[in-house]
Amino acid sequence: MDDPQPPNPLAAAFPAPPPFWQSFTPExxxxxxxxxxxxxxxxxxxxxxxxxxxxxxxxxxxLQPPEPPEEGVYRCFGDVFNLKDPLPxxxxxxxxxxxxxxxxxxxxxxxALILKRLAKSLLLNFLELTGIMATNPEQYEEKVxxxxxxxxxxxxxxNEYRPHQARESLILMMQDQLExxxxxxxxxxxxxxKVEGVIEGLGSVxxxxxxxxxxxxxxxxxxxxxxDVWETLEKEFS
Amino acid sequence: xxxxxxxxxxxxDQLANQFVASLYYVHKHHDLKTLGASDxxxxxxxxxxxxxxxxxxxxxxxxxxxxxxxxxRELAQDLIMKEQxxxxxxxxxxxxxxxxxxxxRMIRQLEDELKVAEEKxxxxxxxxxxxxxxxxxxxxxxxxx
Numbered sequence: 001m002d003d004p005q006p007p008n009p010l011a012a013a014f015p016a017p018p019p020f021w022q023s024f025t026p027e028x029x030x031x032x033x034x035x036x037x038x039x040x041x042x043x044x045x046x047x048x049x050x051x052x053x054x055x056x057x058x059x060x061x062x063l064q065p066p067e068p069p070e071e072g073v074y075r076c077f078g079d080v081f082n083l084k085d086p087l088p089x090x091x092x093x094x095x096x097x098x099x100x101x102x103x104x105x106x107x108x109x110x111x112a113l114i115l116k117r118l119a120k121s122l123l124l125n126f127l128e129l130t131g132i133m134a135t136n137p138e139q140y141e142e143k144v145x146x147x148x149x150x151x152x153x154x155x156x157x158x159n160e161y162r163p164h165q166a167r168e169s170l171i172l173m174m175q176d177q178l179e180x181x182x183x184x185x186x187x188x189x190x191x192x193x194k195v196e197g198v199i200e201g202l203g204s205v206x207x208x209x210x211x212x213x214x215x216x217x218x219x220x221x222x223x224x225x226x227x228d229v230w231e232t233l234e235k236e237f238s
Numbered sequence: 239x240x241x242x243x244x245x246x247x248x249x250x251d252q253l254a255n256q257f258v259a260s261l262y263y264v265h266k267h268h269d270l271k272t273l274g275a276s277d278x279x280x281x282x283x284x285x286x287x288x289x290x291x292x293x294x295x296x297x298x299x300x301x302x303x304x305x306x307x308x309x310x311r312e313l314a315q316d317l318i319m320k321e322q323x324x325x326x327x328x329x330x331x332x333x334x335x336x337x338x339x340x341x342x343r344m345i346r347q348l349e350d351e352l353k354v355a356e357e358k359x360x361x362x363x364x365x366x367x368x369x370x371x372x373x374x375x376x377x378x379x380x381x382x383x
Contacts, residue, residue: 115328119250123321126257133261147257154250158243161331165243167341168333174348181355188362195369199376229373 020062032056032063090156098153111157118154125150191233198229246327253320260313267301267309 035056056064072083090097098121099114129143240248301309333341 112328112331112334116325119321119324119328122250122253123317126260126317129257130261130264147254151250151254155247158247158250162243164336164338164341165241165332167338167345168336169241171333171341171344171348174345174352178348178352178355181352181359185355185359185362188359188366192362192366192369195373199369199373202376229377233370233373 023059023062028060028063032060035060087156087159090153093152095152095156096149098149099157111161115154115157118150118157122147122150122154195229195233242327242331246324246331249320249324249327253317253324256313256317256320260317263309263313266299267306268298269300269303269306270298 068083073080074083075081098118125143125147129140129147132139132143300306336344
Protein backbone atom coordinates (compact mmCIF):
# COMPACT_ATOMS: atom_id res chain seq x y z
CA MET A 1 0.00 0.00 0.00
CA ASP A 2 1.54 3.26 -1.02
CA ASP A 3 -0.53 5.56 1.19
CA PRO A 4 1.54 7.71 3.51
CA GLN A 5 1.98 6.04 6.89
CA PRO A 6 0.99 7.91 10.05
CA PRO A 7 3.98 9.23 11.96
CA ASN A 8 5.86 6.59 13.91
CA PRO A 9 3.26 3.82 13.91
CA LEU A 10 5.49 1.56 15.97
CA ALA A 11 5.45 3.85 18.99
CA ALA A 12 1.65 3.89 19.27
CA ALA A 13 0.00 1.70 21.89
CA PHE A 14 -2.58 0.59 19.35
CA PRO A 15 -1.99 0.45 15.62
CA ALA A 16 -3.62 3.20 13.60
CA PRO A 17 -6.64 2.17 11.53
CA PRO A 18 -5.80 1.35 7.92
CA PRO A 19 -5.61 4.60 5.95
CA PHE A 20 -8.54 3.79 3.68
CA TRP A 21 -11.08 4.60 6.40
CA GLN A 22 -10.85 8.17 5.18
CA SER A 23 -12.47 7.14 1.91
CA PHE A 24 -15.73 6.30 3.64
CA THR A 25 -17.27 9.76 3.51
CA PRO A 26 -21.03 10.13 3.09
CA GLU A 27 -20.51 11.58 -0.39
CA UNK A 28 -18.36 8.67 -1.50
CA UNK A 29 -20.82 6.15 -0.13
CA UNK A 30 -23.62 7.84 -1.99
CA UNK A 31 -21.60 7.96 -5.19
CA UNK A 32 -20.81 4.27 -5.08
CA UNK A 33 -24.37 3.29 -4.32
CA UNK A 34 -25.47 5.33 -7.33
CA UNK A 35 -22.84 3.65 -9.46
CA UNK A 36 -24.03 0.26 -8.25
CA UNK A 37 -27.62 1.11 -8.96
CA UNK A 38 -26.68 2.18 -12.47
CA UNK A 39 -24.91 -1.11 -13.11
CA UNK A 40 -27.35 -3.86 -12.42
CA UNK A 41 -29.07 -3.60 -9.07
CA UNK A 42 -30.65 -7.06 -9.06
CA UNK A 43 -27.57 -9.04 -9.89
CA UNK A 44 -25.64 -10.40 -6.94
CA UNK A 45 -22.40 -12.28 -6.72
CA UNK A 46 -22.27 -15.74 -5.23
CA UNK A 47 -21.27 -14.47 -1.80
CA UNK A 48 -24.18 -12.04 -1.62
CA UNK A 49 -22.09 -8.94 -2.26
CA UNK A 50 -23.09 -6.41 -4.89
CA UNK A 51 -21.34 -6.98 -8.23
CA UNK A 52 -17.85 -5.60 -8.54
CA UNK A 53 -17.36 -2.47 -10.59
CA UNK A 54 -14.08 -2.58 -12.40
CA UNK A 55 -13.32 1.00 -13.43
CA UNK A 56 -13.76 3.01 -10.25
CA UNK A 57 -12.20 6.39 -9.56
CA UNK A 58 -9.34 5.93 -7.10
CA UNK A 59 -11.10 7.55 -4.15
CA UNK A 60 -13.94 5.04 -4.42
CA UNK A 61 -11.78 1.99 -4.87
CA UNK A 62 -11.63 1.14 -1.20
CA LEU A 63 -15.39 1.18 -0.82
CA GLN A 64 -15.56 -2.02 -2.74
CA PRO A 65 -14.97 -5.01 -0.52
CA PRO A 66 -11.99 -7.05 -1.66
CA GLU A 67 -12.35 -10.56 -3.05
CA PRO A 68 -12.35 -13.25 -0.39
CA PRO A 69 -9.04 -15.13 -0.36
CA GLU A 70 -9.07 -17.93 -2.89
CA GLU A 71 -7.26 -20.59 -0.89
CA GLY A 72 -9.81 -20.29 1.92
CA VAL A 73 -7.29 -19.25 4.57
CA TYR A 74 -6.24 -15.85 5.83
CA ARG A 75 -3.71 -14.50 8.27
CA CYS A 76 -4.48 -12.36 11.27
CA PHE A 77 -1.91 -11.34 13.87
CA GLY A 78 0.44 -13.96 12.53
CA ASP A 79 -1.98 -16.86 12.82
CA VAL A 80 -3.61 -18.67 9.94
CA PHE A 81 -7.39 -18.88 10.01
CA ASN A 82 -9.81 -20.75 7.82
CA LEU A 83 -12.61 -18.90 6.10
CA LYS A 84 -14.93 -21.74 6.92
CA ASP A 85 -14.41 -23.05 10.42
CA PRO A 86 -16.86 -25.86 11.02
CA LEU A 87 -17.12 -27.55 14.38
CA PRO A 88 -15.25 -30.86 14.10
CA UNK A 89 -17.48 -33.81 14.85
CA UNK A 90 -16.70 -36.13 17.71
CA UNK A 91 -15.75 -38.86 15.26
CA UNK A 92 -13.19 -36.54 13.72
CA UNK A 93 -11.68 -35.97 17.14
CA UNK A 94 -11.82 -39.75 17.68
CA UNK A 95 -13.95 -39.41 20.77
CA UNK A 96 -16.67 -41.89 21.44
CA UNK A 97 -20.07 -40.33 20.91
CA UNK A 98 -22.16 -41.17 23.95
CA UNK A 99 -25.53 -40.02 22.69
CA UNK A 100 -27.55 -40.66 19.61
CA UNK A 101 -27.57 -37.34 17.80
CA UNK A 102 -31.00 -35.72 17.58
CA UNK A 103 -32.75 -36.91 14.41
CA UNK A 104 -33.07 -33.39 13.09
CA UNK A 105 -31.16 -30.30 14.19
CA UNK A 106 -34.44 -28.69 15.14
CA UNK A 107 -35.42 -30.87 18.11
CA UNK A 108 -33.73 -29.19 21.02
CA UNK A 109 -35.85 -30.60 23.81
CA UNK A 110 -33.98 -33.88 23.34
CA UNK A 111 -30.78 -31.98 23.63
CA ALA A 112 -31.62 -30.68 27.09
CA LEU A 113 -32.53 -34.21 28.12
CA ILE A 114 -29.24 -35.59 26.85
CA LEU A 115 -27.34 -32.84 28.61
CA LYS A 116 -29.03 -33.62 31.90
CA ARG A 117 -28.26 -37.29 31.49
CA LEU A 118 -24.64 -36.50 30.78
CA ALA A 119 -24.43 -34.31 33.86
CA LYS A 120 -25.81 -37.11 36.01
CA SER A 121 -23.42 -39.60 34.42
CA LEU A 122 -20.56 -37.30 35.30
CA LEU A 123 -21.43 -37.45 38.97
CA LEU A 124 -21.99 -41.18 38.91
CA ASN A 125 -18.72 -41.83 37.16
CA PHE A 126 -16.91 -39.68 39.66
CA LEU A 127 -18.46 -41.70 42.44
CA GLU A 128 -17.25 -44.86 40.74
CA LEU A 129 -13.84 -43.33 40.33
CA THR A 130 -13.57 -42.58 44.04
CA GLY A 131 -14.66 -46.16 44.74
CA ILE A 132 -11.96 -47.51 42.44
CA MET A 133 -9.38 -45.23 43.99
CA ALA A 134 -10.29 -46.52 47.42
CA THR A 135 -10.10 -50.20 46.57
CA ASN A 136 -7.80 -50.56 43.61
CA PRO A 137 -6.07 -47.32 42.68
CA GLU A 138 -4.14 -48.93 39.84
CA GLN A 139 -7.28 -49.16 37.73
CA TYR A 140 -8.04 -45.48 37.72
CA GLU A 141 -7.18 -44.99 34.09
CA GLU A 142 -10.26 -46.46 32.49
CA LYS A 143 -12.63 -44.46 34.65
CA VAL A 144 -10.72 -41.23 34.09
CA UNK A 145 -11.00 -41.86 30.37
CA UNK A 146 -14.75 -42.29 30.78
CA UNK A 147 -14.97 -39.01 32.61
CA UNK A 148 -12.95 -37.31 29.91
CA UNK A 149 -15.22 -38.68 27.21
CA UNK A 150 -18.26 -37.48 29.12
CA UNK A 151 -16.87 -33.98 29.52
CA UNK A 152 -15.93 -33.71 25.88
CA UNK A 153 -19.34 -34.93 24.82
CA UNK A 154 -20.99 -32.35 27.04
CA UNK A 155 -18.94 -29.51 25.62
CA UNK A 156 -19.51 -30.73 22.12
CA UNK A 157 -23.26 -30.72 22.52
CA UNK A 158 -23.13 -27.21 23.90
CA ASN A 159 -20.98 -25.98 21.07
CA GLU A 160 -23.39 -27.47 18.57
CA TYR A 161 -26.08 -25.43 20.24
CA ARG A 162 -24.24 -22.14 19.80
CA PRO A 163 -25.65 -21.14 16.39
CA HIS A 164 -29.10 -21.70 17.80
CA GLN A 165 -28.37 -19.40 20.70
CA ALA A 166 -26.94 -16.78 18.36
CA ARG A 167 -30.16 -16.71 16.37
CA GLU A 168 -32.12 -16.56 19.59
CA SER A 169 -30.11 -13.53 20.74
CA LEU A 170 -30.65 -11.88 17.36
CA ILE A 171 -34.41 -12.31 17.77
CA LEU A 172 -34.28 -10.73 21.20
CA MET A 173 -32.25 -7.80 19.95
CA MET A 174 -34.62 -7.22 17.07
CA GLN A 175 -37.60 -7.31 19.40
CA ASP A 176 -35.90 -4.73 21.60
CA GLN A 177 -35.19 -2.48 18.67
CA LEU A 178 -38.72 -2.77 17.38
CA GLU A 179 -40.06 -1.86 20.79
CA UNK A 180 -37.72 1.12 20.99
CA UNK A 181 -38.61 2.39 17.55
CA UNK A 182 -42.34 2.11 18.27
CA UNK A 183 -42.00 3.92 21.58
CA UNK A 184 -40.08 6.71 19.91
CA UNK A 185 -42.69 7.12 17.21
CA UNK A 186 -45.38 7.16 19.85
CA UNK A 187 -43.54 9.84 21.82
CA UNK A 188 -43.06 12.03 18.78
CA UNK A 189 -46.73 11.69 17.86
CA UNK A 190 -47.80 12.70 21.34
CA UNK A 191 -45.62 15.79 21.36
CA UNK A 192 -46.84 16.70 17.93
CA UNK A 193 -50.44 16.53 19.04
CA LYS A 194 -49.67 18.58 22.12
CA VAL A 195 -47.98 21.24 20.05
CA GLU A 196 -50.84 21.32 17.59
CA GLY A 197 -53.18 21.85 20.52
CA VAL A 198 -51.03 24.71 21.74
CA ILE A 199 -51.05 26.33 18.33
CA GLU A 200 -54.81 26.15 18.16
CA GLY A 201 -55.00 27.53 21.67
CA LEU A 202 -52.75 30.39 20.70
CA GLY A 203 -55.01 31.22 17.76
CA SER A 204 -58.12 31.44 19.93
CA VAL A 205 -56.34 33.42 22.66
CA UNK A 206 -55.15 35.90 20.09
CA UNK A 207 -58.60 36.38 18.67
CA UNK A 208 -60.21 36.72 22.07
CA UNK A 209 -57.73 39.28 23.25
CA UNK A 210 -57.90 41.28 20.09
CA UNK A 211 -61.58 41.46 20.84
CA UNK A 212 -61.05 42.63 24.41
CA UNK A 213 -58.51 45.24 23.42
CA UNK A 214 -55.95 43.92 25.89
CA UNK A 215 -53.36 43.54 23.27
CA UNK A 216 -50.33 44.60 25.29
CA UNK A 217 -50.85 42.18 28.15
CA UNK A 218 -51.98 39.45 25.84
CA UNK A 219 -48.78 39.68 23.90
CA UNK A 220 -46.68 39.08 26.99
CA UNK A 221 -48.83 36.08 27.90
CA UNK A 222 -48.49 34.59 24.49
CA UNK A 223 -44.77 35.06 24.45
CA UNK A 224 -44.55 33.47 27.87
CA UNK A 225 -46.71 30.62 26.71
CA UNK A 226 -44.57 30.28 23.62
CA UNK A 227 -41.52 30.01 25.81
CA ASP A 228 -43.15 27.23 27.78
CA VAL A 229 -43.82 25.43 24.56
CA TRP A 230 -40.22 25.80 23.50
CA GLU A 231 -39.02 24.47 26.79
CA THR A 232 -41.30 21.47 26.51
CA LEU A 233 -40.14 20.93 22.98
CA GLU A 234 -36.53 21.09 23.94
CA LYS A 235 -37.12 18.58 26.70
CA GLU A 236 -39.01 16.20 24.46
CA PHE A 237 -36.73 16.34 21.44
CA SER A 238 -33.38 16.42 23.12
CA UNK B 239 -22.64 -11.57 32.26
CA UNK B 240 -21.81 -14.27 29.82
CA UNK B 241 -24.49 -15.98 27.79
CA UNK B 242 -26.17 -19.13 29.05
CA UNK B 243 -24.08 -21.54 27.02
CA UNK B 244 -20.83 -20.09 28.25
CA UNK B 245 -22.13 -20.14 31.82
CA UNK B 246 -23.01 -23.77 31.38
CA UNK B 247 -19.62 -24.64 29.96
CA UNK B 248 -17.93 -22.79 32.79
CA UNK B 249 -20.06 -24.68 35.29
CA UNK B 250 -19.04 -28.01 33.76
CA ASP B 251 -15.40 -27.03 33.87
CA GLN B 252 -15.85 -26.05 37.51
CA LEU B 253 -17.37 -29.45 38.16
CA ALA B 254 -14.26 -31.06 36.70
CA ASN B 255 -12.10 -28.90 38.93
CA GLN B 256 -14.17 -29.90 41.91
CA PHE B 257 -13.63 -33.56 41.06
CA VAL B 258 -9.90 -33.02 41.17
CA ALA B 259 -10.09 -30.90 44.30
CA SER B 260 -12.15 -33.54 46.09
CA LEU B 261 -9.70 -36.31 45.25
CA TYR B 262 -6.86 -34.08 46.29
CA TYR B 263 -8.45 -33.30 49.62
CA VAL B 264 -9.05 -36.96 50.41
CA HIS B 265 -5.57 -37.85 49.33
CA LYS B 266 -3.92 -35.12 51.31
CA HIS B 267 -5.79 -35.17 54.59
CA HIS B 268 -6.70 -38.78 55.18
CA ASP B 269 -5.66 -40.48 58.33
CA LEU B 270 -2.57 -42.65 58.49
CA LYS B 271 -3.18 -46.24 59.48
CA THR B 272 -0.93 -49.14 60.36
CA LEU B 273 -1.83 -52.33 58.57
CA GLY B 274 0.06 -54.75 60.79
CA ALA B 275 1.59 -54.85 64.21
CA SER B 276 5.07 -54.42 62.83
CA ASP B 277 4.16 -51.32 60.81
CA UNK B 278 5.16 -47.94 62.04
CA UNK B 279 4.13 -44.54 60.76
CA UNK B 280 7.24 -42.96 59.42
CA UNK B 281 8.19 -39.69 61.00
CA UNK B 282 9.76 -37.40 58.50
CA UNK B 283 12.41 -35.20 59.96
CA UNK B 284 12.27 -31.49 59.35
CA UNK B 285 15.51 -31.13 57.41
CA UNK B 286 14.73 -34.24 55.39
CA UNK B 287 11.45 -32.73 54.28
CA UNK B 288 13.11 -29.49 53.34
CA UNK B 289 15.67 -31.23 51.15
CA UNK B 290 13.17 -33.08 49.03
CA UNK B 291 11.43 -31.57 46.08
CA UNK B 292 8.09 -30.19 47.22
CA UNK B 293 5.33 -32.21 45.62
CA UNK B 294 1.76 -31.40 46.50
CA UNK B 295 0.53 -34.91 45.83
CA UNK B 296 3.27 -36.37 47.87
CA UNK B 297 2.87 -35.34 51.43
CA UNK B 298 -0.03 -36.40 53.61
CA UNK B 299 -1.13 -34.02 56.32
CA UNK B 300 -3.68 -35.89 58.41
CA UNK B 301 -6.43 -33.91 60.05
CA UNK B 302 -8.69 -35.05 62.86
CA UNK B 303 -11.40 -37.53 61.96
CA UNK B 304 -14.20 -35.05 62.56
CA UNK B 305 -12.61 -32.38 60.47
CA UNK B 306 -11.93 -34.87 57.70
CA UNK B 307 -15.55 -36.00 57.68
CA UNK B 308 -16.79 -32.42 57.65
CA UNK B 309 -14.48 -31.64 54.74
CA UNK B 310 -15.70 -34.63 52.78
CA ARG B 311 -19.29 -33.73 53.46
CA GLU B 312 -18.76 -30.16 52.29
CA LEU B 313 -17.06 -31.25 49.11
CA ALA B 314 -19.81 -33.76 48.37
CA GLN B 315 -22.46 -31.12 48.94
CA ASP B 316 -20.63 -28.74 46.64
CA LEU B 317 -20.53 -31.39 43.95
CA ILE B 318 -24.26 -32.00 44.19
CA MET B 319 -24.93 -28.29 44.20
CA LYS B 320 -22.85 -27.73 41.10
CA GLU B 321 -24.64 -30.59 39.35
CA GLN B 322 -28.01 -29.07 40.19
CA UNK B 323 -26.79 -25.71 38.98
CA UNK B 324 -25.86 -27.34 35.70
CA UNK B 325 -29.29 -28.92 35.37
CA UNK B 326 -30.94 -25.60 36.08
CA UNK B 327 -28.83 -23.91 33.43
CA UNK B 328 -29.72 -26.64 30.96
CA UNK B 329 -33.41 -26.12 31.51
CA UNK B 330 -33.19 -22.37 30.91
CA UNK B 331 -31.18 -22.58 27.70
CA UNK B 332 -32.66 -19.99 25.36
CA UNK B 333 -35.13 -21.11 22.75
CA UNK B 334 -35.34 -24.80 23.55
CA UNK B 335 -38.78 -25.06 21.98
CA UNK B 336 -37.93 -23.08 18.87
CA UNK B 337 -36.77 -24.93 15.83
CA UNK B 338 -34.41 -23.39 13.36
CA UNK B 339 -37.26 -22.80 10.95
CA UNK B 340 -39.28 -21.04 13.61
CA UNK B 341 -36.34 -18.83 14.31
CA UNK B 342 -35.83 -17.94 10.68
CA ARG B 343 -39.48 -17.16 10.24
CA MET B 344 -39.44 -14.97 13.31
CA ILE B 345 -36.32 -13.13 12.20
CA ARG B 346 -37.87 -12.41 8.82
CA GLN B 347 -41.09 -11.25 10.37
CA LEU B 348 -39.24 -9.00 12.80
CA GLU B 349 -37.19 -7.60 9.95
CA ASP B 350 -40.34 -6.61 8.09
CA GLU B 351 -41.90 -5.14 11.20
CA LEU B 352 -38.73 -3.19 11.89
CA LYS B 353 -38.82 -1.72 8.41
CA VAL B 354 -42.42 -0.60 8.87
CA ALA B 355 -41.69 0.84 12.30
CA GLU B 356 -38.67 2.70 11.00
CA GLU B 357 -40.74 4.13 8.15
CA LYS B 358 -43.38 5.29 10.61
CA UNK B 359 -40.73 6.81 12.82
CA UNK B 360 -39.35 8.79 9.90
CA UNK B 361 -42.80 10.03 9.02
CA UNK B 362 -43.36 11.10 12.59
CA UNK B 363 -40.08 12.99 12.62
CA UNK B 364 -41.06 14.74 9.43
CA UNK B 365 -44.46 15.69 10.81
CA UNK B 366 -42.77 16.90 13.96
CA UNK B 367 -40.58 19.21 11.92
CA UNK B 368 -43.54 20.58 10.05
CA UNK B 369 -45.40 21.32 13.25
CA UNK B 370 -42.29 22.90 14.66
CA UNK B 371 -42.09 25.19 11.65
CA UNK B 372 -45.76 26.10 12.02
CA UNK B 373 -45.30 26.87 15.69
CA UNK B 374 -42.32 29.02 14.94
CA UNK B 375 -44.33 30.90 12.35
CA UNK B 376 -47.11 31.50 14.86
CA UNK B 377 -44.76 32.76 17.51
CA UNK B 378 -42.95 35.07 15.12
CA UNK B 379 -46.20 36.56 13.95
CA UNK B 380 -47.24 37.13 17.55
CA UNK B 381 -44.03 38.94 18.36
CA UNK B 382 -44.72 41.56 15.74
CA UNK B 383 -48.26 42.73 16.30
